[in-house]
Amino acid sequence: MAARKIHTLIVGAGQAGIAMSEHLSAVQLPHLVLEKARIAEAWRSHRWDSLVANGPAWHDRFPGLAFPDTDPDAFVAKDKVADYFEAYAAQIKAPVRCGVEVLKVERGPGGRGFRIDTTDGLYEADNVVVATGAFQKPLIPQVIPADAGFLQLHSSQYRNPDQLPDGGVLVVGAGSSGVQIADELNQAGRKVYLAVGPHDRPPRSYRGRDFVWWLGVLGKWDLQTPAAGAEHVTIAVSGAQGGRTIDFRRLAGEGITLVGRSGAYQNGHMAFADDLARNLDRGDANYLSLLREADAYIARHGLDLPPEPEAHVIIADPECVSRPVRDLDLRAAGIGTVIWAVGFERDYSWLEVDAFDAAGKPVHQRGVSKEPGIYFLGLPWQSRRGSSFIWGVWYDARHVADQIVTQGRYTAYDQSARARQAAPESAIHAAAGDPDGPYPHPHL
Template identity: 40%
Template sequence: MTRARSATTVVVGAGHSGLATSRHLTAQGIDHVVLERGQVAHSWATQRWDSLRLLTPNWMTRLPGADYAGPDPDGFMEAAEVAALLVRYATESRAPVQPETVVRRVARSGDGFTVETDRGPWSARSVVLASGSVRGVAPALADALPDGVVSLHAIDYRNPSQLPGGGALVVGAAASGVQIAAELAASGREVTLAVGEHVRAPRRYRGRDLFSWIDEAGILDERWDEVDDITRVRRLPSFQLAGGTADLDLNALQALGVRLVGRLAAIRDGEALFSGSLANVAALADLKLNRLLASIDAAAGLEAGGERPEPTRVPAPLLSLRLDSGEIRSVVWATGIKPDHGYVDLDVFDAKGALRHDGGVTPAPGLYVTGLPALRRRRSTYIDGARADADELTKHLAAAL
């Protein structure tokens, strides 16, 4: 039997959250190891489509001890650039990364943990789950697609060449859905976008990038224990934005020739059935957009009434579409992702299988999680949030030790 190696803390995952945690553990003088299933920034290098750019401008790509210092602070990094940045950061931080190490199980052992990997076990007093492992979430009705229709989740999408020619149905209108729909339309395909709840936002407002305003207004620093319904905040779709482009809302997509339909409600006998709520959903998104811009005006002390995007144009409702007629050759499910913590063998999951935590502190003493949307503040959803999250969680961890 292989003897377990030991560290005070094991960090699972060497993405931006795991590396930020490692940097703060080093500052706290806590010996640790970072276990990574592939290489540093594995998810950034393997689970993003080719044309992806960050939603946030470069100046927000900040990690502990490393602000953005490049020549284009207002630009938007490609996924490959993010991966390269993280590799440099890991090297400069001298992060104790063990690459090509797959964590198979985390379990309680005495007053600490055993972390089983494909390269032998580790024992630790504390564990931080910072893995970028995610799985695409497709609705159960995906199983009802007719034979011959290609089905692909957004997490597996790379570029239009993966899909056959002909019409494509994109399901979901958050950032991934609108970007993929626009790219498929630009490739010459007839694209239909099934739209559910979404968060509309302008790329620029009053001459500045939206994130410049919401950062200055303090909106991103609202804490998880200050919001009325943190569960809902964590489930909100991402902004309908694309890095480096103009607005990519439903009006812009229609200008590109994308056909809008309501939320995909069912697939029966080869026919897709859509909700008739598109107009109401779009009106609600417009209302929230205007509230956001009004809150920016108020926080910045600006005169109310800055420019507002025109209301969403909603087409006549299309309530059904044959999927077995040859018009639709492929479906892309931009219906969200979920973290994969299936290797954790502890009683820390709720009835729906989600990891229970309070700002990253789980019910199992010594077990922490980071890298999740709105973990400790709204900023946590972005790379920029890893600095403060890692600082606070490692201080909690150190105090517990």
């Protein structure tokens, strides 16, 4: 069967793919979105049952649609988020084909365009937008042997406490996912150990405003690069239980045993680094710094927001911090499950183009790849700190769409120039008499 031709092919129909479709439609570029499962599938089947969005409904959405029948300050449940993206795709009439997996993307014959092999046959496209995001392949470190007798799950495989065998749980990783899972298991009556690495922990809210508002008015969403050494620092923030500030010492007081970063495993014992207190202190410093900036902003602008002095109080270290566990016999501690909440690995094995560095990381400028015609969307820090959030990816998609249009105009000029060089002189003069020219300025 002959390959089907399309101007721009978008791989993935999550929030990035739907945003990309909207902006390509706005500039009237023909495109197609291929999704191997369902629209926003990750929200439905790759998250735990009780997950809610980390930002309030007024903030974590696209500009063109509010969450229906939802308090603007509420944290939307995961299935409702997935429903939102399905409704948005329908609203913008996004050309999405579900159940089609992209198997390989390579340069087309003669180096022009791309040849895309899928489970539904071959496609040819001038451009390919990789909208698969950053969360592609769950990372489970090869630390505990598979035959050690423990159930090992990635956080994306966890659903609820009843899914796990009886016994305690070690949760490795204290970002948003790890903290929420550990808290849920603790409340379900499980004995929980939580390995805490370096992290930032903003206040969920302060002086009547959610932290997303504070990051906005303080200009922090628009930071273009993370601070030196903070590229892989996790953010401990949650919308669970209506939203509350994550305080690791409070979690310890509620029964969770905190430990430092996980280390080697040997003969049933897990080692932990002697860095727990330092990691908590670093998180506290980040937290208190934002409070001080917020106080200064309120004073400078004369805002009538109620003082919250109790938010500045850091509670005393629990015993698990002052006398940290450095070596844990997992069996003796009653642990039967280890949940790895340590993120994801990149998997672009299907993308056979020169768009990556030696480590397999995309090389791009705000989503525009070093490989002409290849674009990325949904990457952390793609253009700014907010790029990983629902609203942030929408603005990044607008920029990528603009760049596709711009590059298309350069290509159109090249084709026109070649045609003029091969055309009779009379045809060249006729084209020159066109006030718009055969090739509009690429930035108009």
